[in-house]
Amino acid sequence: MWLRHDPLHYLLLAGSLLSSSCQAVFSDEAFHTDFQVQLFGTALDPSSTFFHQAAAGKSGSLLYTLSNRLVIGAINPKDGAQVWRQRLGEGTVSESEELSKSAWLRKSKDGRIVSVFDKAIALWDAATGRAVWEYSASVTVADIITLEAENLLVVALKGGEVKAIKLESGEIAWETLVGEGRDVASNFNLIGDRLFLTLSEPASTALKTVVISPATGAQLETFVDGVFGPSDAHVLTPQILPLTAFRDSDHLKLNTLGTKHTKSLAVDSTVHGYRLHAVTKDTLFVEFWAKSPDSATSWADFYTIKDGVVTKKISLPYENAISVFSLSDSGSGIFAARVNRAEIRIYDTESDTQVKAFELPKMLPTEPLHVVAEVVKRKDGAIAVRAAITLADGNMVLARNDQIVWTRQEALASAVAAEFVDVHEVEDTLEKTLHAEEANNLVAAYIKRVTRHIEELKYLPGWIAGFKESILGIFGPAAPTDAAVTKDPFGYRKFVVFVTRFGWVTAVDTANRGEVVWTINLGKTKILEKDIKGIFHFGKGIVLVVLSSGDIYKIDAITGKGLKKAVVQILPSASVMTVESPTTDDRWIIAVPVKEGVKGWFWPDEKEEELTKALSKATLSRKCEASSGICGYTAKPTVGGRLILNPTWSFRLPPNQKMVSINTRPAHDPIASIGKVLGDRSVMYKYVNPHLALLIASAPSTSSIYLYLLDTVSGAVLHTSVQSDADTTRPIVATIAENWYVYSYYSNSAARGTQLVVTDFYASATKNDPGRLLQHNISSYDQPRSTSPYGISHAFIFTHPITSLATTVTRQGITTRAVLLSVPKLGSLLAINKRTLEPRRPVGREPTAEEKEEGLFKYDPYLGVDHGRASLSHIRDLVGIEKIITTPSLLESTSIVVGWGIDVFGTRTNPSEAFDVLGRGFNKLALIGSVLAVGVGTLFLRPMVRKKQIGQRWAQ
């Protein structure tokens, strides 16, 4: 049956037959074709990042950190490699200031570290990252302290409850309630053998301190330290100090514990931020900085604490520049390290002049955010420093003296949007060039071709180098070549452009292990997901980042140069989309505001007639206000870069339904064959419609989810389905491509668990009936009910929750699709072939011969995970993959997949096996050897045979 098709089908079938028994990733391709950028995220707070000995008695320490993505872990300070990683919670990219109040990381004894996030406390083995124990409190944790002598971890909960947990076992040793549950606990301090807990009493606006016996938990004494007004707030105080700190709007107040003595420092806290540092109990170091980045200032003060009295010792110089401080006890003195973009300066407690300055070889790419430094004074008086600097772009840098040892691209863990850019777009594809040559007259074409060949000479050195490599590659594994100089014949090289919440745009190279190619600052300090209107392709190698503020950044995606910055007055709620001219290369972005009767915008404000043409047959659709549905508009450009919008249709959800997501088919989603050939060689015609949108809504009141398949031109509802007994609080994700969609939700029905439902749409229920598929001039507006698509569904039970779904895309769409699943519980990215997720699989019986010929096999509701076959990430442990994006390569068999969230994972996948490229296992040596052998053999045999023939002729 298949011979009658295109030869490609032939190849494909061969490939897809293989795929059923083959691995998702060949072992010799693993770690070569895929990459993983292991990330923690940006260090949250300097107090939660520290150098610490991994095990008692071991020399050398590791760098521990807690990130804004709630990942804790250890980094080897020598090379920046990850030692271990654990996730505390499923955090989104949220405000780090807020997060640092509820999450922190502390040293504990015996090579342990303790983490706190909200209500959860966990003790970790510092060397391996194994959890020793975990404890979940009933309310948010306010503070914790390790009591080394008693071997206890004392925990104060927000409500005033204090619990002591045994360090070895995690059992409760004692517990007590301070106050009557009305007080708000904030800070522990340990002085000698007295444990002080500072609480504020909101009712009586008093700040009080309770002394607790570490051994028994008995409340020994209670002091009322002073007035704590409603505007006052606690300042995180180092636990080693005999102080508790709080602030009002213009003072920092330092209360000596157990006394009424409070020192008040005048600091305007609306203008300045400050942080308390201490490494010994008699020195307090306060770091100040300006809150506004425009008027950067920084300075710091040393205070000594003697007999409960705080006195200022010295002030480090005031500078009109951002610098950050870290305090370090070297064993032979206390040093403060001051870091700015250019240098690291070391101060001691004795004078306000630096004792040592290390100038960095290169300016840091941006201002430092905070630093953790270790200063060592050698016996000969030389000073060495090691500083882990968190930069304002979200990355972490380790500087040793005047050298940058490593940089970790932690900002990528805070990406809020990502888009593929095709590097090949820039070079005119050969096909296009040849067509252009054909169009010319003979002489011009000849000149053009010669110039093209001369132009292509630039690849010659790279090609020769690559040729050498490929020759050497025959004999052994090829060394990775620099992708920039050699041509990339298979189109594996794509850039992924990320916008991070730190206001930077970063591109990574998929062909070069996710290395950062370029990075550029947008000049915004904070960008959240809601601030991004989109990253758009805007012609060859150009991306456009549009923010809700109306800022438009035009960036050359290949070099990372900012080409243009424009500001358009758009409403923050407007939806931004791109329009391409059907005839020319012109593109525009248009913004469609949600408000009725408000004009839209288009940019650039030029070629209005072209845009009019481009929009004449187009329907724009966006979410209606308050996500209540989808609204469709037609648009007509008018003067001043404005658009006249006419609402044409809207689909609104009933009030009890809440929108979960809207999915549309991928931008590049070709359908190679418009029908599916059945075993009896008849055809089921697919429902082909480029305007599909799948709207998923949930109704928590009835615990149902609703799926609406809409036509975005006419707004017609093409198909609906309902799932009752759904858990609407768990992730509901979907992907749509070709003529099918797949979605996943958690079902509370008898088949409890995550369910994966696939629905295929056909033009009609009968075979060989294309419906109106092949008719020309059929408008989307002209869709009687009789032409609604015919949908078939199958549901599968999956073992783990799925947080993200995507589908592979290939150049021509001939290759079978694979559905990509992000499964955080497994730490994997899985690929399930669409042939498995096939609604036509026979239920409850073996397939007939015809069905077998079609490639169908018996339906099994349980969709087990076969890691060998399904996992694209093989043995890698992926953390926090939240979104999956795919793009085609130049090879039909291959789709490029990148998952991002915290880690960035990229790979190439061949859902129908690599039918158009030789695998790494192909023995080139044998091939070349046999060709050479035949050549040499011919060389020898030819004279012999000739001689014999001549001899024969003479002999006749």
Add this chain to the structure above:
Amino acid sequence: MAPPQPAWVIDLKSLNSRPKAPSNVADPPGYSTSGSSKKSQKQITPPTQTETDDLKVKKAWEVALAPAKSLPMNMIMMYMSGNTLQIFSIMMTAMLFTNPLRALSNVGNTFSKFDGEATHSRLLIVKLAYIGLQILTIVIGIWKVNAMGLLPTTRSDWLAWEHAPVPLETSISNFR
């Protein structure tokens, strides 16, 4: 006009005129010149033209019907060889086409030896039967090729040339 008689016929006919055996050599015992010559005289009576023609047509019929004998065998072989694309089944199927086609192109030659002025018209039906049988063999071949799924007889065979028309409208959306 009857064709000239071959030399051996003339020789046989003029057996009597053969010079007598030398008289000094006696005939072998039991050999009777007169008797044998009498008998042979009767046998060698040349067949009439009609008889020759009948014989030729009969022979022609035998040639013409030969393919019919191989038809059942071909059918069984084709049935047994299965519908998979293997070298043997492909070769056998190819033979089903090449042999009859070759035979059809050589119909004139095949029957030329039976052709004569008198037999020409009678051979026509024989030839037709022969052609018919060869075509029947080809039909078996076609049946076989169809069974192998090589004939574009179903809808799916034309699917690769069917394309959905470019939609009239375009849609632009962003649901962020």
